[in-house]
Amino acid sequence: MMHPIPTLHDGLRLADWTQTMKRSVLRDMIAVVSRPGILSLAGGLPAPELFPTDAFAQAASHVLATDPRALQYSPPFPALKAHIVDLVAQRGVSCTKNEVFITTGAQQGLDVLARLFLNPGGQVLVEETVYTGLQQVIAPFQPEILTVPTDLETGMDVDAVEALLREGARPAFIYVIPDAHNPLGVSMSAEKRRHLVELVRRYAVPIIEDDPYGFLCYEQRPEPPLRTLDNEWVFYLGSFSKILAPAVRTGWMIAPEALIPKLTVIKEASDLESSAFMQRAISAFLDAGHLPGHLATLCREYGTRRDTMLRALHECFPAEARWTRPTSGMFIWVELAPGTDTAALLTRAVEQEQVAFIPGHAFAVEGRSHASHCLRLNFSNATPERIEEGIQRLARVIRRE
Ligand SMILES: Cc1ncc(COP(=O)(O)O)c(C=O)c1O
Incomplete structure (x- = not known):
């Protein structure tokens, strides 16, 4: 095979x-x-x-017809950042445009954050069943991987996280998908969310909150993301891949403003910048009100x-x-x-x-x-x-x- x-x-x-x-x-x-x-x-x-091929085609043609900078190297598109501020507000996340860092997909967000936090051979804390893309991102660092189990109804075992931290573990970050875990499909309970955020504040460990699926919900309103509970220790990643199309290769990170310059340098090493054309086309798609x-x-x-x-x-x-x-x-x-x-x-x-x-x-x-x-x-x-x-x-x- x-x-x-x-x-x-x-x-x-x-x-x-x-x-x-x-x-x-x-x-x-x-x-x-x-x-x-x-x-x-x-x-x-x-x-x-x-x-939404027709609507996206219209948005893309409009951009090409009206904005020659769409095909140029250019800095992150401010109008898209403003849209992202509004979009994440629907998940209860409050941030400013200056805290929005545009990425070439959530996968790049993971990569940039791993480079920001992780030293070669450093520690990371993840669930024992984890998104493969995170494993690929950290592999070059040959880290010590600490793991905790996941309950299939309430999500990550936060008591196990607490036990590790109490015993002296100081991971470079904790990686978690609180909503619609890939691959487990579980979402984390409100109580565990509060407990986890309280722990990372106490032990000064950042969280990478990966949220590509949070907008796709089929029942009651999902619990608010961890980023709604803390805006210093939680680094929140989102993406247009699952709500628009993966091929637009555009996502975002919400991070403390003071770190945006460092994040920008790290990202530049891998792709200089995210596609100006895609950022403008997505922005035009959102301007036209197609997303809801x-x-x-x-x-x-x-x-x-x-x-x-x-x-x-x-x-x-x-x-x-x-x-x-x-x-x-x-x-x-x-x-x-x-x-x-x-x-x-x-x-x-x-x-x-x-x-x-x-x-x-x-x-x-x-x-x-x-x-x-x-x-x-x-x-x-x-x-x-x-x-x-x-x-x-x-x-x-x-x-x-
Ligand atoms: C949990 C998780 N994080 C990140 C990604 C990567 O998303 P993107 O297409 O935005 O890079 C995926 C894609 O399937 C995913 O499932």
Whole structure:
């Protein structure tokens, strides 16, 4: 199933840390799911048929017709920063334009913050099941990774965080996705949010709050982000990837104003600046008032897809399976019977039923085995009919095991 990496020629020396570099399981998955005929519940992709292509095309043409600077090197676009201030206010986050740092996606926000905080060999504190993109960002630093478990209903185990800090751990940062965790789908309880923020203030440890999914909510209003509880220790990351389109490669960080000059220098090293054209096109899209209607469509449609997947899991999966019931985001996390090997299951699922998911071990820190019987399912990309079909196929493979 996997395409082997060609051997390197003799004498080519790579940096030491690349010796421990893991294959990107997610990249491997892309190769698998792009094979014709595979029904994929694997990636973290939005529904392509819901992209607001006409409205975005109009916004982009308007920019090109009216603003020649759109194709030039240019500093961050102030009008987009103003829009971001208004947008995050909908999540309860209050900030000024001067605290908005535009990024080339939330992934770059993670990278810039890791460079800001982390020394080679330093400590970081994450959940034991964590977004793979964070693992990739910190790998070159060869850090000591401290982990805490996650409760599938209330989120990160904050008591475990407290125990580590009390024992003397001083991580460079704590990474957390309080809303619609990727891959677990869980959102953190209000009480844990307060406790975590109280801890980082007491122990002077910054939090990276990654919030690409918070606008996609299917039930009651989500809890306010950690950044609403603290504006000094919480570094808040957002993105247009999941609410507009990943290919616009534009996101934001809300950070203390005094740090923006340092963040700017760090970011310049990787891409000089985020695309002026995209920043203006997104801004024009927002000027035209398209986002609220688009978000309402996404929440309605993804909510239906989530419900379809939950219903299909209930009807088709074995009684001993457990899964999360996300109130927002794009993922459901499934635990199968202990001892099940979901990496092997994936091979059979693709071969026998042409259906794909991401096995849990892909998200386990440093290859630990606690998630080897788990899998992540995406419910945003496939239509409800395909989701139902995909879960039925997967259930057949599991039954045959
Ligand atoms: C938790 C999390 N953080 C960051 C990202 C990267 O987002 P962006 O496309 O804005 O770089 C993703 C993308 O899937 C994600 O799931």
